Each structure stands twice: as C-alpha cells, then as structure tokens.
C-alpha cells in the first residue's frame with residue numbers, strides 16, 4: 001500500500017471567533033490557544049472555552065503553556081476541552097506527564113542543542129515541535145536553520161518558527177515534517193489572524209506535495 005502523508009497544519013494563538021472559523025474553514029487540523037499571560041495572544045480559560053465551541057470534531061484543540069504550575073494546567077483542563085497539551089518552556093520530561101492528555105514538547109533551536117538527546121528526555125511525548133530560539137519563548141515570527149534538524153527523529157516532527165505562505169512549501173519539501181505550525185505568518189497584527197493569509201498558508205502546504 002502506498003503511504004500517502006498529508007502534512008498536518010496547526011494554527012496557533014487564536015483569540016477571535018472569526019479567526020477560529022477561518023482556520024477551520026481553511027482546513028487546519030489543530031487550533032492552538034496560548035495560556036501564557038505575557039503573550040499578546042494570551043486568552044483566558046473562559047475565552048478559550050468559548051472559542052473551542054466553534055471547533056468541530058476531528059480538529060484538535062491544543063492548549064499551550066510555558067513553565068506552568070501543575071495547578072494552572074489542571075485549571076485549564078477543567079475549563080477548556082483540550083485534546084493536546086503543548087509545553088513551550090523549560091519543562092522537564094516529568095513536568096509534562098500526569099495530565100491524562102497527549103502532549104507535544106517544543107524545542108527552541110539553539111546552537112549545540114542535541115535534539116536526539118532532548119527528544120529522549122521526553123518519553124511519552126506525542127510530537128516534537130521545533131521552533132526558533134526567540135525572546136519570549138515563542139511566537140517570534142523567526143525561522144531557524146532547518147539543516148540543523150537530524151534526518152531521523154524518534155518523534156513526529158512539527159516544524160514551526162517564522163513560517164508563512166511564501167516559505168512553507170519549501171519548508172515542507174526540505175524538512176518533510178509530520179506537521180507545520182504557524183502564528184505570526186498568518187496575522188495582520190499579533191493575535192489578529194488574517195483569513196486570506198491562513199488560506200494562502202494552507203494552499204502553500206498543499207502545493208508542496210504537488
């Protein structure tokens with residue numbers, strides 16, 4: 001049987017109803033809500049719960065955290081119907097376990113990072129999200145050197161960092177990730193997504209496969 005892989009698409013940092021609708025309509029496979037108060041894309045649990053009601057079945061709702069207290073994650077789980085957790089800070093492998101949900105761990109690509117060793121320290125991770133090393137942990141709109149990515153990783157690779165409609169096809173062909181993740185590249189302002197840019201981004205991913 002021919003294995004036909006469709007690059008999955010996560011759109012992150014949504015704050016408005018119209019943006020959730022635009023992402024779902026464009027074909028996003030996952031919607032990310034940022035539960036990190038310093039971020040301009042931060043949403044409260046109550047706001048995320050309202051937005052999550054617009055997400056249909058078979059589109060994952062991802063809760064994003066940076067070095068959270070366990071009680072904070074547990075409060076999110078009690079308020080928001082999340083399917084996946086994303087840890088984007090300096091969390092240990094143990095910090096990411098025990099919530100009863102799959103999680104993806106973000107690695108911020110800095111020189112000298114041994115990705116294979118890093119990945120091995122997160123047993124139970126469902127995926128490894130590779131992002132640029134930016135101030136403020138994420139959402140920086142900056143790419144990193146994709147040649148730093150080892151040819152084989154023990155986890156599904158989610159490519160992130162500075163992606164947009166103009167570079168995502170090249171990124172997909174070069175890296176062949178399980179999924180791509182985008183925030184700044186589909187925005188008109190931080191936290192304000194642009195429906196046309198979302199559509200163009202998704203088309204770029206589809207174009208990569210010819």
Ligand SMILES: O=C(O)c1ccccc1NCC(=O)[C@H](O)[C@H](O)COP(=O)(O)O
Pocket residue numbers: 012013032034036039040041064066088131136137138139140141142160161162163181182183184185
């Ligand atoms: O989006 C944020 O504001 C953010 C803040 C702090 C930690 C993580 C954050 N976003 C996580 C994501 O998964 C972003 O999509 C990822 O960093 C890529 O962002 P961008 O380069 O803007 O596409």
